[in-house]
Amino acid sequence: MFEDASIFNQLLVERLNYFIYVVLLLIGLWAMIAKNNLIKKLIGMSIFQTAIILFYVSIGVKEGATIPIYLPEHDPHGTHLSSESNGSILVQSPQVLDASHVTGYTNPLPHVLMLTAIVVGVATLGLALSVCLRIYRAYGTAEEDELLEKLEREDARSSTGANRQRSRRISPARKKPVAAQSNRTESFEKRKTDRPKPKRSTRSGVRNLKAEPSPKTEKKSEKGQNKPTGRPRKPRRPREDKPR
Amino acid sequence: MNDHIVWIVLFPLFGAVVCALAGAWSKKICYPVSVLSMIASVWASVRTLIQAIESPAHEVSYILGGWTLDLFPRGVGIEFRADLLGALITLVVTGVGLIVTLYSKVPVQRETPGKEPLYYGLFLLQIAGLAGIALTGDAFNLYVLIEVAALTGYGLIALGSNRAAAATFNYIILGTIGASLYLLGVGYLYLKTGTLNMVGIREVIESQNMYDSPAMQVAFVLVLLGILIKMAFFPFHAWLPNAYCHAPTTSSCLLAPLVTKVMIYVMIRMVLTVFGVEFSFESTCWTEVLPWLVVLAIVCAAVMALAQREIKKMLAYLIVAEVGYMVGGVWIYNYYGLIGSIFHVISDACMTLCLFLGAGIILEKCRTTHFDGLRGLFARMPLTMIGFFVGGFSIIGLPPTCGFFSKWYLITGGMVSERWEYMVTLMFSTMVMVVLFFRLIERIHLAVDESGKNLGKGHGDLGLTNEQTRFDEAPLSMLIPLLIAASIVIIVGVYNQEVVDQIEVFLRAYDLPTGVSYK
Numbered sequence: 001m002f003e004d005a006s007i008f009n010q011l012l013v014e015r016l017n018y019f020i021y022v023v024l025l026l027i028g029l030w031a032m033i034a035k036n037n038l039i040k041k042l043i044g045m046s047i048f049q050t051a052i053i054l055f056y057v058s059i060g061v062k063e064g065a066t067i068p069i070y071l072p073e074h075d076p077h078g079t080h081l082s083s084e085s086n087g088s089i090l091v092q093s094p095q096v097l098d099a100s101h102v103t104g105y106t107n108p109l110p111h112v113l114m115l116t117a118i119v120v121g122v123a124t125l126g127l128a129l130s131v132c133l134r135i136y137r138a139y140g141t142a143e144e145d146e147l148l149e150k151l152e153r154e155d156a157r158s159s160t161g162a163n164r165q166r167s168r169r170i171s172p173a174r175k176k177p178v179a180a181q182s183n184r185t186e187s188f189e190k191r192k193t194d195r196p197k198p199k200r201s202t203r204s205g206v207r208n209l210k211a212e213p214s215p216k217t218e219k220k221s222e223k224g225q226n227k228p229t230g231r232p233r234k235p236r237r238p239r240e241d242k243p244r
Numbered sequence: 245m246n247d248h249i250v251w252i253v254l255f256p257l258f259g260a261v262v263c264a265l266a267g268a269w270s271k272k273i274c275y276p277v278s279v280l281s282m283i284a285s286v287w288a289s290v291r292t293l294i295q296a297i298e299s300p301a302h303e304v305s306y307i308l309g310g311w312t313l314d315l316f317p318r319g320v321g322i323e324f325r326a327d328l329l330g331a332l333i334t335l336v337v338t339g340v341g342l343i344v345t346l347y348s349k350v351p352v353q354r355e356t357p358g359k360e361p362l363y364y365g366l367f368l369l370q371i372a373g374l375a376g377i378a379l380t381g382d383a384f385n386l387y388v389l390i391e392v393a394a395l396t397g398y399g400l401i402a403l404g405s406n407r408a409a410a411a412t413f414n415y416i417i418l419g420t421i422g423a424s425l426y427l428l429g430v431g432y433l434y435l436k437t438g439t440l441n442m443v444g445i446r447e448v449i450e451s452q453n454m455y456d457s458p459a460m461q462v463a464f465v466l467v468l469l470g471i472l473i474k475m476a477f478f479p480f481h482a483w484l485p486n487a488y489c490h491a492p493t494t495s496s497c498l499l500a501p502l503v504t505k506v507m508i509y510v511m512i513r514m515v516l517t518v519f520g521v522e523f524s525f526e527s528t529c530w531t532e533v534l535p536w537l538v539v540l541a542i543v544c545a546a547v548m549a550l551a552q553r554e555i556k557k558m559l560a561y562l563i564v565a566e567v568g569y570m571v572g573g574v575w576i577y578n579y580y581g582l583i584g585s586i587f588h589v590i591s592d593a594c595m596t597l598c599l600f601l602g603a604g605i606i607l608e609k610c611r612t613t614h615f616d617g618l619r620g621l622f623a624r625m626p627l628t629m630i631g632f633f634v635g636g637f638s639i640i641g642l643p644p645t646c647g648f649f650s651k652w653y654l655i656t657g658g659m660v661s662e663r664w665e666y667m668v669t670l671m672f673s674t675m676v677m678v679v680l681f682f683r684l685i686e687r688i689h690l691a692v693d694e695s696g697k698n699l700g701k702g703h704g705d706l707g708l709t710n711e712q713t714r715f716d717e718a719p720l721s722m723l724i725p726l727l728i729a730a731s732i733v734i735i736v737g738v739y740n741q742e743v744v745d746q747i748e749v750f751l752r753a754y755d756l757p758t759g760v761s762y763k
Contacts, residue, residue: 025428032417045420052428059435110434113384117427120391127395128416131402131409138406151410 017058024051038132038142042125049121053114060110068108074101248291249306249324252334253376255285256341260368267361274364275349281368282342285375289338293331302749303327305381323441325381328750329586332743333378333509336593337502339732341371344498347601347725351493351608356403363403363494370396370498374506383430383440383518386510387423390474394419397503400495401487411486418473418483426470432463433518442513446520455527460519464528467514475507475567478541485560493604496556501596504563505589508570512586515574521754525577538572539669541565546676555603555613558680559596562639565673566592572666573654579756581657584650586747587740591646594733595638601726602632605718621688624716627723629688634730636681638737641674646737653744662760 011019024047031044074097136142139150259281263274295304304326311321326334348367356363373393380386398419402412434440436459437448454460476484484504488496515524525531542565549561570592573585603613605628610617622629638647651670658667717723736743 029421032421038413041417045417048421048424052424052431055428056431059431109440110431116384116388120388120395123395124391124416124420127398128413131398131412131416134402134406134409135413138409147410151407154407 017054021051021055021058024048024054027051036144038135038144038147039129041144042128042132045128046121046125049117049124053117053121056110056114056117060107062103062106065104065106068105071104247306248288248295249304249326249379250308251288252285252292252338252379253324253372255281255288256368256372256375260365260372263361263368264365265361267364271358271360274360275352278345278348278364278368279342282338282345282371285371286335286338286342289331289335289375292326293328293335296326296328296331297746304331322385323381324379325443326379328746329509329512330378332586332590332746333506334375336590337371337374337378337506340501340593340597341374341498343597343601343725343729344494347497347604347722348494349721350719351604351722354608355492355494359403363400366396366399366403367494367498370400374502377506378509381442383433383442383445385440387427387430390423390426390510393503393506394423394474397495397499400499401491403495404490404492408487408490408492411483411490415483415487418480422470422473422480424470425466425473429463429466429468429470432459432466436460436463442518445518449520449523455523460523461528464519464524467518468511468530471507471511471514472571475504475511475571476564477567477571478537478544478564481541481545481564481567484564485557488560488563489554489557493607497597497600497604500559500563500600501593504567505570505593508567508574508585508589511571512574512582512589516754521756531575531577534575535572535663535666538568538575539665541568542572542669542673546673549680550676553615555606555615555618555684556600559599559603562599562677562680563596566596566639569651569654569670569673572663572669573657576657576661576663576666577757578657578661579751579758580653580660582751582756583744583747584653584655584657586750587646587653587744588650590743591638591650591733591736594729594736595635595645595647598631598635598726598729598733599639601722601729602628602635605722605726606632608722609716609718615684615687618684618687620690624714625718626715628718628726631723631726631730633681633685634733636684638733640677640681644737645733646740647733649737649740649744660759661757 028044028046028048028051032041032048035041035044132142135147139147141147141150259277262277262281266277267274292304296302306324308322308324345367348364352360352363370393373389373396376389377386377393380389398412398416401415402409430440433445436454436457437445439445439448448454449460473480488500491499515521545561545565545568549558549565552558552561566588570585570588573581573588605625606618606621607613609625610621634645638645641648641651651674655667655670658664658670718726
């Protein structure tokens with residue numbers, strides 16, 4: 001049938017829908033793994049899930065078939081509730097169709113499954129976006145390389161002075177619940193002011209600024225490393241006796 | 245009277261709704277509601293296990309919505325089906341859930357103040373999802389329940405520090421890839437077999453002789469790959485250590501023992517029930533490749549655990565190593581290896597629970613789980629430390645604990661199938677775990693300074709002041725669950741034969757080799 005360029009024909013004519021879903025799947029996977037921006041990763045995640053939805057939808061489709069609702073000749077409307085001649089109402093249950101009749105309908109199951117998968121996808125995306133928001137508030141960045149740098153610094157700090165770091169992190173939570181609410185917004189405000197000013201937020205949009213702030217972040221990282229090693233002496237003393 | 249099996253999932257589900265709604269009215273009722281719903285759920289799973297043992301076919305089945313299973317590709321509706329394996333795992337899930345719920349009173353109030361209703365809501369939904377995974381007999385329903393468990397798990401972890409939120413993001417990305425690959429695999433299964441019921445799929449594969457079908461091979465690879473990502477098998481483990489290390493105490497206590505183990509259960513379920521022994525082991529090349537990957541996984545995870553200086557992170561890497569044990573036990577394709585794998589799922593859940601509960605208490609009392617903060621802890625909290633070390637001894641595999649017996653079966657499996665590489669790796673990682681835990685014991689019992697020098701003069705003198713060794717035990721609501729978990733580790737070890745009997749009854753239905761199986 002396809003003597004010349006049979007692979008080409010198979011991919012682009014016979015199985016175009018599968019080809020498209022594989023391409024979309026790979027685009028999504030690539031974005032999730034290789035993109036630097038967290039939001040772009042999530043966009044990749046959406047593409048990935050959508051590709052699977054397209055796959056399911058395309059396996060449920062039949063050429064020339066109609067939606068899976070009874071055709072009039074199989075189970076005409078009104079026979080569920082047909083009134084008999086003596087006035088009583090006869091209730092009929094839906095009919096079970098013969099195999100020959102069923103071929104005229106598409107398979108509803110894959111589409112129904114995908115309703116559930118869409119709901120799951122929406123929930124995942126919502127959760128992931130809220131986690132993203134929290135990361136942005138806490139670390140002031142949505143770029144993965146900067147985030148990793150900050151996390152490494154934080155981990156290094158906590159492993160050298162575990163005692164101090166831990167107790168500082170946990171202590172706000174020990175306060176009363178009412179205080180915790182305001183405390184959180186307070187610390188959020190503080191972090192906001194700590195953040196290097198305007199460039200950071202436009203960075204993800206404007207690419208050519210990227211070269212500029214990197215020495216700045218390095219400088220900041222030095223500062224950040226110096227802070228805990230230089231300053232800790234003061235708060236450390238009283239804390240060390242406390243837990244024992 | 246077959247509906248106990250549904251109540252296992254429904255109790256925590258309703259409990260979650262009640263917690264989330266009524267919590268707005270009073271925060272105090274969340275804890276009792278959760279405990280009550282978990283007790284009810286444990287009762288229902290015990291009843292289900294007894295029913296499964298007593299019934300002649302050794303399984304309990306319940307079709308939701310009153311559909312029928314009579315048509316040929318079995319199953320139109322969703323089936324809840326508990327054979328002996330499913331019932332045992334369900335009991336483990338609900339039992340661990342109950343113990344962690346009891347334990348949760350103090351840490352939840354401290355770590356997520358003001359959010360208790362929502363926290364308990366997520367917590368119970370997580371248990372409902374995990375129990376559902378163990379019970380469902382429908383491949384797509386399994387995907388939905390995996391996502392229910394995963395989404396609530398992301399929430400439970402992200403409630404911790406800011407660092408936890410950053411770790412959660414990785415977890416979300418990798419978890420979604422895993423679950424989506426599984427979903428894709430199920431799509432291929434449905435395409436080829438026309439049913440989603442697990443037993444139905446296997447019936448079709450066997451009756452239509454689909455062993456060489458390329459689409460089935462693709463489905464198998466996708467499903468397995470998805471599950472391996474979800475269970476944090478070595479190259480895909482990157483999400484696990486940080487997520488479990490920085491999560492709130494109660495979350496890590498619930499997730500660490502259960503999530504990876506339940507995913508291993510899913511793998512066993514897929515291999516035995518859905519694809520069938522002949523397809524999974526004979527017509528694919530996984531039995532040749534995977535045991536070597538397992539070797540790599542165990543060695544790397546053990547070495548990385550050795551490099552950690554923080555208890556929770558060390559335990560997280562131990563979980564990765566244990567996942568390697570169990571995956572290896574399945575893929576050496578041997579009767580004894582599978583017994584070991586299933587028994588290790590049960591015993592590993594118990595001992596990981598024990599260790600994480602202990603680590604949670606240390607964090608609660610000392611505000612750190614770093615090795616340097618542990619000096620002389622045994623004098624302060626002897627009962628906690630005994631509970632913690634029962635878990636540790638079980639991970640090492642000392643005889644009265646259940647870890648010994650499961651490892652015994654795994655090693656036996658490695659020997660009779662002549663997978664020497666697997667057996668040697670098990671021995672090696674046992675050595676590493678001895679080092680890990682005796683290093684901890686040294687720090688906890690003696691006073692060792694940060695360079696490892698002993699500060700005490702010996703003869704009972706630890707070099708600590710009286711103030712530092714004053715008896716200061718954890719609150720009872722945390723201590724009692726830990727001691728219960730420790731005694732379960734020992735009880736399961738002592739009565740291991742009863743558990744293994746049930747596993748053997750389950751495995752006898754499948755045609756597994758008891759000798760050398762590959763060449």
